[in-house]
Amino acid sequence: MRVIFMGTPDFSVPVLQALVDAGHDIAAVYCQPPRPAGRGKKDRPTPVHARALELGLEVRHPVSLKSPEEQAAFADLNADVAVVVAYGLILPQPVLDAPKHGCLNIHASLLPRWRGAAPIHRAIMAGDAETGICIMQMEAGLDTGPVLLRQVTPIGAEETTAGLHDRLSEMGAKLIVEALEQLDSLTPEVQSEDGVTYAHKIDKAEAAIDWTATAEEVDRKIRGLSPFPGAFIEHDGQRIKLLASRLADGAGEPGAVLDDQLRVACGTGAVQLLRLQRAGKAAQDADIFLRGMPLAKGTRL
Numbered sequence: 001m002r003v004i005f006m007g008t009p010d011f012s013v014p015v016l017q018a019l020v021d022a023g024h025d026i027a028a029v030y031c032q033p034p035r036p037a038g039r040g041k042k043d044r045p046t047p048v049h050a051r052a053l054e055l056g057l058e059v060r061h062p063v064s065l066k067s068p069e070e071q072a073a074f075a076d077l078n079a080d081v082a083v084v085v086a087y088g089l090i091l092p093q094p095v096l097d098a099p100k101h102g103c104l105n106i107h108a109s110l111l112p113r114w115r116g117a118a119p120i121h122r123a124i125m126a127g128d129a130e131t132g133i134c135i136m137q138m139e140a141g142l143d144t145g146p147v148l149l150r151q152v153t154p155i156g157a158e159e160t161t162a163g164l165h166d167r168l169s170e171m172g173a174k175l176i177v178e179a180l181e182q183l184d185s186l187t188p189e190v191q192s193e194d195g196v197t198y199a200h201k202i203d204k205a206e207a208a209i210d211w212t213a214t215a216e217e218v219d220r221k222i223r224g225l226s227p228f229p230g231a232f233i234e235h236d237g238q239r240i241k242l243l244a245s246r247l248a249d250g251a252g253e254p255g256a257v258l259d260d261q262l263r264v265a266c267g268t269g270a271v272q273l274l275r276l277q278r279a280g281k282a283a284q285d286a287d288i289f290l291r292g293m294p295l296a297k298g299t300r301l
Contacts, residue, residue: 001180004074004082004099005057006030010047011169012085015106017051018173019083024180026057027077032088033061065095074098081183083176084138096138101183103138106172108165110150111136112191114199115143120161120168122199125224127216130154131164133172135179137188142198146188149179158246158274160226204229209242211255211301215269219245222271230277233301243283244275257299262286264301 003024005016008031020026029052034043045053052059062070075098082099084091085106096103109119111134123131132152139145151171155164179186207229209218222245225231230241250258252265262273277283278293295301 001025001080001183002027002078003180004028004030004077004079005048005052006082006084006087006091006103007048008032008046008088009086011108011165011172012048012087013051014169014173015083015085015176016048016055018177019180020055020057022177022180026055027079028058028060030060030062030087033063062089065089065092071095071098081180083180085172085176091138093140096140104148104176104179105136105138105143105145106176107134107136107143108132108168108172109199110134110152111143111147112193112196114197116199117201119199120164121202121224122197123224124155124159124161124164125220127220128155131168133168133175135175144191146190148183148186148188149175151175158223158244160223160244162227202229207231209233211264212267215247215266215271218266219247219271222273226275227283235295235301239279241277241283242273242275243277245271245273248272253300255301257295257297257301259297260290262290262295 001024003019004027005019007015029048031046031048034045036042037044049059065071071092071094074095079099081101082103084103091103109123110132114122130152132150134147135149136147137145153167153171207225209231222231222242226243230243232239232241248263248270250263250265250270252258254265254267256265258265258270263270264273274286275283276286276289
């Protein structure tokens with residue numbers, strides 16, 4: 001099929017590669033424009049942009065798709081379908097209508113649960129037992145379109161957003177290839193109005209750990225915000241990010257270190273911290289972290 005691909009971050013790259021590997025004709029790749037990054041603040045292409053150039057594909061990165069000129073340029077590609085995954089721009093109705101089969105979105109949740117910007121983070125933070133991928137026919141509403149295919153996967157007890165992100169990206173890549181193969185025979189499933197939740201963008205203000213919360217809540221926040229923005233504590237004037245954890249036995253004053261294995265008491269129960277990062281330092285497993293910053297039993301975090 002003749003496909004327009006629209007995506008920007010790392011999550012989208014395996015999808016682009018899968019479409020190429022499946023033999024689809026990529027008419028053009030749309031992504032966000034290069035932006036300043038790194039110490040020199042030089043413009044850096046997005047992950048999709050970089051991969052598309054390696055594949056020899058045409059790349060377009062308009063700031064907006066609202067102008068008649070951009071919409072005409074999109075329509076002139078005469079695509080059978082557009083595949084959209086974490087693109088980052090609202091698609092106006094003329095863009096949604098331009099491809100023969102419309103625009104298909106790869107969404108990292110089990111719609112209608114977790115519509116919106118941060119479905120992976122929110123699923124872990126809410127304690128969901130499972131999540132998945134939906135291939136959705138796009139319409140004007142926010143992730144409201146009918147679902148063509150879905151695949152479910154459990155969320156591991158110690159899984160972080162980073163790990164789940166990578167698994168769902170690969171799942172999405174395989175599922176969209178299946179969807180395109182079966183496109184003429186798929187029956188759209190209208191989303192139920194029951195069970196709708198919104199995965200609002202993560203606010204850094206959410207990332208501070210409150211040790212008076214339950215161990216389950218603390219553990220889910222640590223895993224759900226790893227690696228970005230990273231749940232954190234302040235100790236001895238330093239900010240420490242907590243990047244991996246597990247539930248543990250134990251009780252004590254909230255925030256108290258219970259042993260030399262970095263078990264920490266919560267409002268109820270305890271968590272064991274597995275991976276941490278001091279400001280300006282690389283992330284470290286707990287045993288290595290403790291060599292540089294000992295946190296003895298009884299220390300209050």
